[in-house]
Amino acid sequence: MLWGSRFKEKLNQTALEFSSSLPFDINLFEEDILVNKAHTEMLADVGILSQEDADKIVKGLNSIQSEFDEGKWKPETEKYEDVHSAIEARLYELIGDVAGKLHTGKSRNDQVATDLRLWIKKSVQQIILSINNFQIVLINTAEDNLDTIMPGYTHLQRAQPVSLAFHLLAYVEMLERDKERFDFVLEQVDVSTLGAGSIAGSTLPIDPEFTSWKLGFKKYFSNAMDAVSDRDFALDFLNACTIGQIHLSRLSEELILWSTSEWNFIKIGDKYSTGSSLMPQKKNPDIPELIRGKTGKVLGNYINLASVLKALPLSYNRDLQEDKEPVFDSFKTYINSLDILKEVISTIDINKERFIKELRGDFILSTDLTDWLVLQGIPFRDAHGIVGLVVKYAESAGKNFTNITLDELKKINPVFHEEAIEYLMIDESLKRKKSKGSPNPEMLQSQINNWKSMLFEFIVT
Amino acid sequence: MLWGSRFKEKLNQTALEFSSSLPFDINLFEEDILVNKAHTEMLADVGILSQEDADKIVKGLNSIQSEFDEGKWKPETEKYEDVHSAIEARLYELIGDVAGKLHTGKSRNDQVATDLRLWIKKSVQQIILSINNFQIVLINTAEDNLDTIMPGYTHLQRAQPVSLAFHLLAYVEMLERDKERFDFVLEQVDVSTLGAGSIAGSTLPIDPEFTSWKLGFKKYFSNAMDAVSDRDFALDFLNACTIGQIHLSRLSEELILWSTSEWNFIKIGDKYSTGSSLMPQKKNPDIPELIRGKTGKVLGNYINLASVLKALPLSYNRDLQEDKEPVFDSFKTYINSLDILKEVISTIDINKERFIKELRGDFILSTDLTDWLVLQGIPFRDAHGIVGLVVKYAESAGKNFTNITLDELKKINPVFHEEAIEYLMIDESLKRKKSKGSPNPEMLQSQINNWKSMLFEFIVT
Amino acid sequence: MLWGSRFKEKLNQTALEFSSSLPFDINLFEEDILVNKAHTEMLADVGILSQEDADKIVKGLNSIQSEFDEGKWKPETEKYEDVHSAIEARLYELIGDVAGKLHTGKSRNDQVATDLRLWIKKSVQQIILSINNFQIVLINTAEDNLDTIMPGYTHLQRAQPVSLAFHLLAYVEMLERDKERFDFVLEQVDVSTLGAGSIAGSTLPIDPEFTSWKLGFKKYFSNAMDAVSDRDFALDFLNACTIGQIHLSRLSEELILWSTSEWNFIKIGDKYSTGSSLMPQKKNPDIPELIRGKTGKVLGNYINLASVLKALPLSYNRDLQEDKEPVFDSFKTYINSLDILKEVISTIDINKERFIKELRGDFILSTDLTDWLVLQGIPFRDAHGIVGLVVKYAESAGKNFTNITLDELKKINPVFHEEAIEYLMIDESLKRKKSKGSPNPEMLQSQINNWKSMLFEFIVT
Amino acid sequence: MLWGSRFKEKLNQTALEFSSSLPFDINLFEEDILVNKAHTEMLADVGILSQEDADKIVKGLNSIQSEFDEGKWKPETEKYEDVHSAIEARLYELIGDVAGKLHTGKSRNDQVATDLRLWIKKSVQQIILSINNFQIVLINTAEDNLDTIMPGYTHLQRAQPVSLAFHLLAYVEMLERDKERFDFVLEQVDVSTLGAGSIAGSTLPIDPEFTSWKLGFKKYFSNAMDAVSDRDFALDFLNACTIGQIHLSRLSEELILWSTSEWNFIKIGDKYSTGSSLMPQKKNPDIPELIRGKTGKVLGNYINLASVLKALPLSYNRDLQEDKEPVFDSFKTYINSLDILKEVISTIDINKERFIKELRGDFILSTDLTDWLVLQGIPFRDAHGIVGLVVKYAESAGKNFTNITLDELKKINPVFHEEAIEYLMIDESLKRKKSKGSPNPEMLQSQINNWKSMLFEFIVT
Secondary structure: OOOOOOOOOOOOHHHHHHHOOHHHHHHHHHHHHHHHHHHHHHHHHOOOOOHHHHHHHHHHHHHHHHHHHOOOOOOOOOOOOOHHHHHHHHHHHHHHHHHHHOOOOOOHHHHHHHHHHHHHHHHHHHHHHHHHHHHHHHHHHHHHOOOOEEEEEEOOEEEEEEEHHHHHHHHHHHHHHHHHHHHHHHHHHOEEOOOOOOOOOOOOOOOHHHHHHHOOOOEEOOOHHHHHHOOHHHHHHHHHHHHHHHHHHHHHHHHHHHOOOOOOOEEOOHHHOEOOOOOOOOOEOHHHHHHHHHHHHHHHHHHHHHHHHOOOOOOOOHHHHHHHHHHHHHHHHHHHHHHHHHHHHHHOEEOOOOOHHHHOOOHHHHHHHHHHHHHOOOOHHHHHHHHHHHHHHHHHOOOOOOOOOHHHHHHHOOOOOHHHHHOOOHHHHHHHOOOOOOOOHHHHHHHHHHHHHHHHHHHHO | OOOOOOOOOOOOHHHHHHHOOHHHHHHHHHHHHHHHHHHHHHHHHOOOOOHHHHHHHHHHHHHHHHHHHOOOOOOOOOOOOOHHHHHHHHHHHHHHHHHHHOOOOOOHHHHHHHHHHHHHHHHHHHHHHHHHHHHHHHHHHHHHOOOOEEEEEEOOEEEEEEEHHHHHHHHHHHHHHHHHHHHHHHHHHOEEOOOOOOOOOOOOOOOHHHHHHHOOOOEEOOOHHHHHHOOHHHHHHHHHHHHHHHHHHHHHHHHHHHOOOOOOOEEOOHHHOEOOOOOOOOOEOHHHHHHHHHHHHHHHHHHHHHHHHOOOOOOOOHHHHHHHHHHHHHHHHHHHHHHHHHHHHHHOEEOOOOOHHHHOOOHHHHHHHHHHHHHOOOOHHHHHHHHHHHHHHHHHOOOOOOOOOHHHHHHHOOOOOHHHHHOOOHHHHHHHOOOOOOOOHHHHHHHHHHHHHHHHHHHHO | OOOOOOOOOOOOHHHHHHHOOHHHHHHHHHHHHHHHHHHHHHHHHOOOOOHHHHHHHHHHHHHHHHHHHOOOOOOOOOOOOOHHHHHHHHHHHHHHHHHHHOOOOOOHHHHHHHHHHHHHHHHHHHHHHHHHHHHHHHHHHHHHOOOOEEEEEEOOEEEEEEEHHHHHHHHHHHHHHHHHHHHHHHHHHOEEOOOOOOOOOOOOOOOHHHHHHHOOOOEEOOOHHHHHHOOHHHHHHHHHHHHHHHHHHHHHHHHHHHOOOOOOOEEOOHHHOEOOOOOOOOOEOHHHHHHHHHHHHHHHHHHHHHHHHOOOOOOOOHHHHHHHHHHHHHHHHHHHHHHHHHHHHHOOEEOOOHHHHHHOOOHHHHHHHHHHHHHOOOOHHHHHHHHHHHHHHHHHOOOOOOOOOHHHHHHHOOOOOHHHHHOOOHHHHHHHOOOOOOOOHHHHHHHHHHHHHHHHHHHHO | OOOOOOOOOOOOHHHHHHHOOHHHHHHHHHHHHHHHHHHHHHHHHOOOOOHHHHHHHHHHHHHHHHHHHOOOOOOOOOOOOOHHHHHHHHHHHHHHHHHHHOOOOOOHHHHHHHHHHHHHHHHHHHHHHHHHHHHHHHHHHHHHOOOOEEEEEEOOEEEEEEEHHHHHHHHHHHHHHHHHHHHHHHHHHOEEOOOOOOOOOOOOOOOHHHHHHHOOOOEEOOOHHHHHHOOHHHHHHHHHHHHHHHHHHHHHHHHHHHOOOOOOOEEOOHHHOEOOOOOOOOOEOHHHHHHHHHHHHHHHHHHHHHHHHOOOOOOOOHHHHHHHHHHHHHHHHHHHHHHHHHHHHHHOEEOOOOOHHHHOOOHHHHHHHHHHHHHOOOOHHHHHHHHHHHHHHHHHHOOOOOOOOHHHHHHHOOOOOHHHHHOOOHHHHHHHOOOOOOOOHHHHHHHHHHHHHHHHHHHHO
16 A cells, blocks of 8 residues: 555545556556666665665566566456556565665656656557558559549539549648657657656655656656646647547548449458348448547547646646546557558559549539630639530530530630630540649659658658 | 358458457347347247247347356457347357347347447436435435535635535535436437337338337337437437536535635545555545546547537448447446445535634625615615625725624714624524525425435335 | 725726627527516515616616617627626616616526526527428428338448438437427426525525516526526537537438439539539539538537536636527527528429439348248348348349349249249339338328328427 | 529528628638739739739739728628638729639639638737747746745645745746647648649649748648648647647636635736625636636537548538638637736735745645655655654644654654754745755746746747
8 A cells, every 4th residue: 555554444445446547557557667667776876775775676676567468467456546556566575675665756646647658659659650551551552543533522522533542642641740740749748757756856866867868758847746737748649649530530431432332433342341230232331430430439538638637726636547548548549440441441442444434524624624714815703604604504405525516615605616625535634734732643653752752761760 | 140141251350359349338238138039029929930939049048148147158359249249149059040030120230229228228227316315415414514604605705605505405406407317318218229120120020019018118219210320319318427427526626625724624534535655644535536537538428429420321330339338438437426426425524613713704794784785775786885895994994794893884884773783693694594595594404304205205116 | 887896996908808798698688688677576576676666677677678679779898797787787877876776686696597598498499490390391301202212321331222201201200309308408497596696595585486487487496506506408408409410410411422423312402502613513512511510519519518517616607607609609500500401401302213223133122032031931140141142143143133033043042932033123122111110101101191290280389 | 703603593592691601701801812912923923814914903902901901891791602702702893804813723722721721820829929928927926936835736635835936837837838739730730722722733834832932831732632621730729729728727727716715825906806796795716717617618619620520521521611710719719818817917916925824834744754764764665654653643632743742753753853853844845855846946946047038039039
């Protein structure tokens, strides 16, 4: 027991179970051991602890980690308040009374903050790697589909022709921003809070700089009270997971749409689909549906912690224990979604010719025709109006852009001539795009080359 | 496997684990068995199943329930998609091929909705009982504190004297509304959806009325598509838990404040407090802090499901699997909070004389003095202004309502006479309250009596 | 100024503007006047006010209402804290010092709660009427489309044939639950809080029962402290708006999908569509998109107030001022969405033959075929497997349910005979549905008749 | 009208009003003019527009800005869909048909994204300045209170002595992180999206690099589809506002607590307090209460946009119009809260001697005493236990740390000697702190000096 000599009654068992964080802070086991070791070494370094005592403690902590890894020892949930108490209790069992020196000048308040920071640091690095791998799959799929013409949608209405490559590269951009956001989180989390004590440091000459360096942090806290009260880094992490998961939900929505009978654009592999217990013909895009659905949870986790922090007076309050579950859950949900959606993408079967036939003659080239009129010197707004009339006429005459005649066009406006008809051919439309950032296949190929060298570099370094 | 004959490849193992709901829908085990039994009996009743087959299936299902209860069989998470698949698979093992008839005219879509409705129905009833017990503790504590005068706060500033009884009875009112809200949820959830099939009922003559009656529901669905798409009842449940938990958070906040050195009004029992690993003198109100903190989670669960449902096309989508975790988690969090906070309340040590001394002479009686002026015929707004001047004068003269003299009052306004001084005595102030719903001790006693007969009646019926 | 005689300095102008609620609580103008009048009449009734004074005040209040209605007087935002102060100030201007008697035994704390309750009561009644009108449009459209066969979707994959009538009636069910939820809100909100004062009623013999009755409330508060602290009714209102708006978002999502080139099922009228500033051919389903998007706002409003209430100590705190904007905004967003989506629905152009041709031969009848096998005595799970093999065979042979031959079926399983082929005809499929709540057209017609008599009755009463 | 020649019916007036964004995107007026001008100059630069036409358009746009600034022209809400349409319509009125050339190669989709990015960029810079000013006030107040000893709280229980300076400097740290977070937002938002068109750039040789440079952006979009679909920068902005507002809510909570009669630590100035309409003696901390309350709104705005973006297919959908209101509202709420809370802080009256007397003898020095025992060679956990016994003994003997005798201490444990008694003197306690980041006054002074040079530098550069 870490406390209690001033108490007359023990904590009620129901209360212990209601309040114990061990069922989830067991996730911080490894980090807690690391922090304990760094702290012990610091105590020896500044002379509070003898080197001999320090060695005993470190050895004991190493044994606990081994026992835990090998499944020989696992703390009982109903016995301990948290992972810190469990480890200290075990240390007593292994090395006796010298274990009582471990906690010198240290509080659970600064330790748990440091543990969580270490854990998020590690997790962010894993996430960035997973994002990178996801981008690589998207880029490879994009490269295979530079000429897969599809309608670009606004308002889910066909707007202008694009390629599947262009569409997928939009997601590569989003994922790149996600990495930048996690880089920012990394910067925020990379601060050691060990040495802040409960709230105000210590009268002992403990050295936060030493432990920060030992634990591999970039810097350490400046104000002990802030150090134990602050969970901004966790909220930033939850925001980054939320935006990341939203991106996956947008892609999932599109995979679901593209898999419908109506779109008939892709087929998701059997390995990533499920059937129906009642309807024998069904094949369902469960993975994208679940990823879309799990966005609710990741967003809920953000609200959870934000609500906890709102109006919380300084410094540590027990409410802060509620930071861990949302962080662990959003991490797991998001990284699993990334990893499995990457697999789904890499196995989809794309119906490359699905749209090209249907788009021949489609009004989707109206903007290009408008641009052509502009090049003939017609003010844009007038050109827009003229093409609107062409569409209206064609619809009422049951015609489209393949079978409308030059004569018909001239009747609407005499400015039309032969060249206009060329502008109505879908197959060449992407090559006509001139502006940067457009789906011009040459430009996309060059972007893909850039991405490849960047992402490859990332992996080898 | 419930499906798959049309598939060429099996579901990938990672995909199975990502998508399996078994780790949490195992909570619905009992309900799933009940639903299966009712369905089987219905199939026999309408003649789709022979009575013999039905008996075998029901017997098999009973065995599975027993095995499960006795811990002899537990479905492996990594093997099944969900609790339904696990039970059907086990049924095959126990009774052979006749198990294949169980699923006739039934889909997981209608079954899971019915399971969840049964589960929420049961849970709501437990919650209402816990609320009731909480109210009883509050009422008993209130009855002991009819004369415990304390400041009533607005803006956390002392406003007017009230009693602790009055303050606690405000919470009894809130809890009563919580019961009404859960009653509404009960009404919404008490609808059987069994027989809706995947989406559109069946060409077989299945009978939803029979199963609804067997399962003890009040009524059954009218539209099969709505039946499998609808999770309104779950969102209503999460709303009720959120508002309920908010009430507990408000009370927790007050317990935390009242336990501070500054307030020094109550002491929370040692059994429900913890100490500090670093600071030996500390005793912390952990339980109220955790309840306050867990409000974030309960609110997050509401957002979770609301976000899942937003813009979801009909009918069943796999996203709906995400309904269960928030429902189970909010239930557990809320009912545990209710039960433990009730215990905390019943063991607090109240410093009954804490405020009465301090309030003698306090300006907290200003409103009463204003009312007295009104009774002398002064328009209220003027009376308010006069008392404001009295306060201003007293503050600058370093006086208060016990030592201000009649002469001083008369200098501010000649209307003051002897009787005014009586109005400044705190001890009698509550008895002067005349309006209904006020902290007049006689009125409160009568309310307490009413509550007692109501709540007692609830328990015996 | 309603207060201030004890203050040495006036409220800073920036602070006044930051804190003023007048820009939004002006919405409560009418309710505030009503409350003031009822309070005045009560004061006269219990003898605190002379009848003469009361008459003057009521007359003054009536004038203020007229001035306001006719646009002759409008309180300046930068001058008053809130609508109550503005009205009292105007009353002084109109009737002189007797105005100072209005506020006797009344606080802004109880008044604003009563105002808001009156406002929500009125608004809920308007909402219920709008829902009713929406249902009528859906039912009429359903009746026109009893035979409009379309695929019923699960996982957005074609699952079983249904009719558009059946699909729309699912929404009628949702809307009916919305009315039940608003009925519950109505019950919760229908409680007068006038007479609670700031926190603890009054030493004056004011009569909350009288004012409650005058204002048309069903009952009045029991505990004054609860009365001024409680905003549960507002949160319940926001929950009801959220669930209601989610329903509209689901329908909007479907209208958007059905309007795509891919679905080509409906056309939204020109009156409710917009074009593109750049692309002349575009016609966009803006209204459903906006309704879908505005769901975020309505959900955000719920979170807003829930966060405000979390851990708020009793009784009134200024934070509660933040209750009004979310309530007003969710009301406006939701009722406008209801009213305009109703218009959109009533003007859509439905492509009734869109699906029937495509579904002839489609595997969407697999479940019916499975049911047929069950009727031949095959256990369901085996039947499911057999039909799965039929689908697999047909897909690989490039066949469908119209051109697969009986011989081919028999090769897969000898149980097939002539009758099976009949089960593969889509046109008769709905009529084969036997179970209650299914899309059997006769059952739907009968439901429609019931709805009509119910909803019509609602309107005339 | 920017579109419509293909339409047979005009947009219904109710639909126009429901869908118009003009009531709020009028905020983007200035940005819209700037974007139009930059676009026009680019069109001339690449030769699509003659210089003469370009000059006319730019002149016209300048006039519109002047008219607007001077209040001579204001677009009617009920007439236009948005600010873009209003400006183009006015341009026609001012310069005639050449106005029709403005929109060449530009869509509202890319324009509104660019407008909003410019607006957020400007707003973030204002916020950073306001944060800086807030920090300066905190630092000045801290410097005045280096010796104002107060209890540091954990769990709102007195934990260890700190100074008010130390407490306020914790907030300076939080605010510094807020600036880092807004710096990250600035980086994300500083990307021009002009030239992306509706979705896919243009067949005209427009130059996004030129307009990006003209508008002062750091870089421009890489993928046109992403450019019009992306609102990550807005969500990052809302996250930064949320965390920032949470910090203000924590400080507000403390100001409210410190202003209570129970704490009696500070008095908020009359200029920033309000009174009660009923209770003449009241003075309320309204500003901190409102700031605490408005946190709900800022959090609600985050949820709002996150819900809008969830599962939204690419590219532009009308739902995205809902991005603006939360962004504008969170900006206004947050920056106003910053500016006014700064004023409140700078005028509070601090009761500097409030705690020092009360803390003499308080058990709050228990940790220091424990540290002293550690220095005597006692293992920490044992030392903790010994001091716990001291506290328990003292409490039962009705003693405290000033009047407990050395003999009594020795009876509990013989290790105690004279020096221990010195450790129990509160006045010197802060100076005994040795570790970095602690409230040692010398260390704090040095931090203050650093802050001053950093923040001052920020202002002059």
